Amino acid sequence: MRKTPERIESLAAEYVLGSLKGKARSRFERWMMESGRVRQEVWYWEEKLGQLGDQVPDREPPKSVWLAIQKRLWPQEERHSTSPKQAANRIWPVWSLFATAAALVLAVMLVQQPTLEPDSRLSGAIVQADVSDPLWLVSESSRDSRLRLRSVAATSAEAGKDYELWIVPDNGNPLSLGVIPVGDMYQVELTDEARETLSQSRTLAISLEPRGGSPTGAPTGPILHVTKLYEL
Structure with missing residues (x-):
């Protein structure tokens, strides 16, 4: 499938709206991992569509809505006709109690909720020129200090060999993150040194090594x- 500008724009809009489903959505998410152009288009539509809520004018609900609410709250009086204004006057105290209680609960939650630092994460994809899908998808979490690799199109190493993952620093020797299994999720807890090195160089490498x-x-x-990682 060709990544033409028109197709990227269309799919990005569908992705943000939530109408892109199934395999098409998964494929588009892989495109985002691989392409800064695709990510920019998604960010554009998130900002563009997010402004629509501010442009919707206020509308007074029709009389039928008030009558339906009144019927649910006071079924014994459903035969008596009540104007929307009267219904609103009766409903308002009930909803005021609910709103007050909700505000109190929210206030308690805000007081008790600890302040969270921004979750600055690195992610990317390990690709091969002649393979349409990425070999591995990479994501790093700043909260639990873990690096995750999800195998997508990677194949097993040759007999007696293993793939090994390395952080490539700007200066100095590569830092090993261990042997990578194929066909599964691989997680490694980053030491402070490894995390600092990765945040500076944002570069990973995979080598073919003896078993183990x-x-x-x-x-x-x-x-x-x-591969180079990018910041989310």
Whole structure:
């Protein structure tokens, strides 16, 4: 499927509206992981459609709405005709009690709720030129200090070999994050050093190593993939 500007714009709008479903939605989310152009289009539509709520004019509900509410609240008086204004006057005290109680609960929750720091995360995709789907999708969480790799189109390493994941620093030797399984979610808890290094370089690499990983603490086999992560 070609990623023409027109198609990206159309799919981004559908994605933000929530009308893009199933495999098409999953495929579009992979496009977002791979393409800054796609992400920009999604952000554009989120901002554009998010403004619609401010442009909707206030409208007074028709009489039938008030009568339906009155019938639910006071079924024994459903045969008596009541004007919308009278119904509103009767309903208002009831809803005022509900609103007051809700406000008190919200106030307590706001007092008790701890202040959360912004969740600055890195994510990206490990791709291969001749493969349409990404091999792995990568995401990092600043809250639990974990890096996650979800296998998508990756295939098992050759016999007697394993894939090993590395953080590539701006300066110095690569830092191993362990052997990566294929066909499953791989999670690794980042040390303070690893997290700091990753936040600075935002670069990961995958090498082909002997079974169990590199015996030296540095890549010994060929570097198969290198990818840059971006900040969400």
